[in-house]
Amino acid sequence: MTGLLDDTRAALNRAIDVYRGTEDGERLRQVRTRLDEPLRVAVAGRIKAGKSTLLNALVGERLAPTDAGECTRIVTWYADGHTYRVEAELTDGDTRQLSFTRDEGVIDIDLGGLPQEKVNRLLVTWPSARLRTATLIDTPGIGSLSESVAQRTWDLLSASDSDAAADAPADAVLYLLRHLHSHDLEFLRTFHDTEASQPNPVNAIGVLSRADEIGVGKLDSMTSAGKIAARMATDPVVRTVVQTVVPVAGLLAETAATLTEAEVARLRRVAELSVAEADALLLTADRFVDRMPELGITSTEREELLNRFGMFGIRLATSVLRHRVASTATELAAVLTERSGIGDLNHLLRSLFFDRRDVLKSRSALAALDALTRAAPRPGSEAVAADVERIMASAHPFQELRVLSAIRAGWVTGKSAVLDDLEHVIGGAGAAIRQRLRLTDDDGHDAQRAAAAAALERWQRRAENPLTKHELAVAARVAIRSCEGMLAELRRAS
């Protein structure tokens, strides 16, 4: 894996020489710096899909503004750093430091009179262990937005832009999809069409967002959401754009991460009611705000609870408190986190993005190089283009990603069990050996060795079988290399 990063760095160094003295040379140095920076993950989706809330849940702090405010319409980067700082990058190239306030953990950025359309992006630097693994990019919702805002979001997500080296797109994307919004599929389709030659699920995860609202906030909402997400994940269009779809109740996860004892005290009042009384009170949001004034929580406090938990969250939290499954804020937070689905998303982020950091980083850098050599050829740039082509064609991780795309695009066909095995072996469900071989944490070294050897034999047989279709045979050869790689890694570890 270090080999890949080293090769990429060497290609970048050559390109920096070739473009020395030009504006592009400076950009390339930025691309090189970026190789060593945290992965950049963008959160994208339609307006009000719950992007900012989910971002906050991932960081564990209420950094991104949700609901109102002009800042929700500006692309905002959240990066780890030593100091708390907010910087605006203006469309004319200038940067300006902005002031901000923090109230109950919520940060509020003051644009200082800057018109929102003059701001290219905001960069929020925030000391945070979570942001050390990945820089998170909050994007304005796509759909019913001004063209320029939508354009900026596209630029961010599309690596094929000729200015890619300058605009530095994200390395990976979380797409938020909402149930019953046909526009979401439209959105995915458009994205797919612009990159028709290279469908690319490899760096994207789909999130069925606001999952608690499915089934109108009933206590089994998350179960229904799980079934819907699983179904969405088999949709051919969805599969060409994202690796998988997970349901997440971002609001619940955000609130769990930032829960206060005062909030728990208020919820306890409801939990102390009889089941019948509580059920009647929690029938609708309006009832919850208006009924039972004797409860000792004001209607403003009730509205705040609604904003923080949603109806599902209030029902769940009060039921958990009543049954003494949890009694403190810490205990309740653990239950809410568990139920929100954020753990599953974190797990996917790790196996599909963070464990593959080097591949995704190299991929972004090579895409930038490729775009530059095409857009601005100059003496020596053909050699750079040749470097890029050689690395892309020969590096095994890229071959794996290509096979994964090809399976998802329907180019590689075969029995579904065979394709499923293939996807796993090449790392489609995670790059770790246990994930590739579908083993559990209990499976030790010997079990892994045996499974890898069995997989190698299986794929060798398929590759050599004259009845295997050409595309599958090509994919099988990549799978063989993956198996050999696993065996070599296991030998080194023993």
Ligand SMILES: Nc1nc2c(ncn2[C@@H]2O[C@H](COP(=O)(O)OP(=O)(O)OP(=O)(O)O)[C@@H](O)[C@H]2O)c(=O)[nH]1
């Ligand atoms: N019930 C529920 N509400 C949510 C969830 N996530 C977000 N919301 C609410 O949906 C509204 C929009 O959430 P945001 O996080 O601002 O959504 P966004 O996609 O960032 O919106 P824009 O940036 O304006 O496009 C807010 O009122 C949130 O409280 C969720 O998981 N469950």
Ligand SMILES: [Mg+2]
């Ligand atoms: Mg937002």
